Amino acid sequence: MDWLHENIDEVTKQMVLAVIEKKQKFERLKTRVTALQIITFIGFCSFFIYVALFIVYPNYLIISSIIDDFLNRPEHLYILLVLFSMxxxxxxxxxxxxxxxxxxxxxxxxxxxxxxxxxxxEKEWKERYKLFEWMKQQYDINLYYENK
Structure with a gap:
């Protein structure tokens, strides 16, 4: 990493590397959550459309028949189990x-x-802005202010 030059001490290097690692972990988890949300939403919508078209619509207004048709196929319960697990x-x-x-x-x-x-x-204090700028550009980590 090009910003790790001799005027940054070991403690600072470790803190900066730790904040980069935490940011990457957060981004990975955020991506995973978003992907799961999209897949689960598509799954719920697809299952809802399937139930509406193939179970509710053919047995319109006969609630006992709708429930009976839904519960007679164990795949429906497995699909619901998978969707709720997701x-x-x-x-x-x-x-x-x-x-x-x-x-x-x-x-x-x-x-x-x-x-x-x-x-x-004094020299380190003036040089720190190069590190801050690099962190902002490379990793979108703001080290200038505490608020995001």
Whole structure:
């Protein structure tokens, strides 16, 4: 990495690498949650359309026949089991994603708050903006301000 030159000490390097790692973990989880949401939504919509066209419509207004037709095919219950399992996965990964975002943001804010300690010398203080700019361009990590 081209920003890791000699005027950055080891502690700062480790903190910057950790914040990059946390950001990448958060982005991976966010992508996974979005993909699961799309797949689950398509699955629920498809199953709803199938039930409406092939079970409800032919047995229009005969509720006992609709329920009987739905429950007589075990595939329907398996499909519902899969769809609700996918919904549970969304909730599970969403919690992990939220936790990863909190960890990333906490470490990012810690770097911002400890800037005076991490770049003690005048030369280092002036050079830190190159690192901040590079982090913003490469990883979309804002080290200038605590608010997003």
């Amino acid at each position: 919904y549970w996965c969304i909730l599970f990964y969403q919690k992990k994603c939220d936790k990863a975002e909190e960890e990333f943001d906490a470490l990012r804010c810690e770097i911002i708050q400890k800037s005076n300690d991490l770049w003690k010398e």
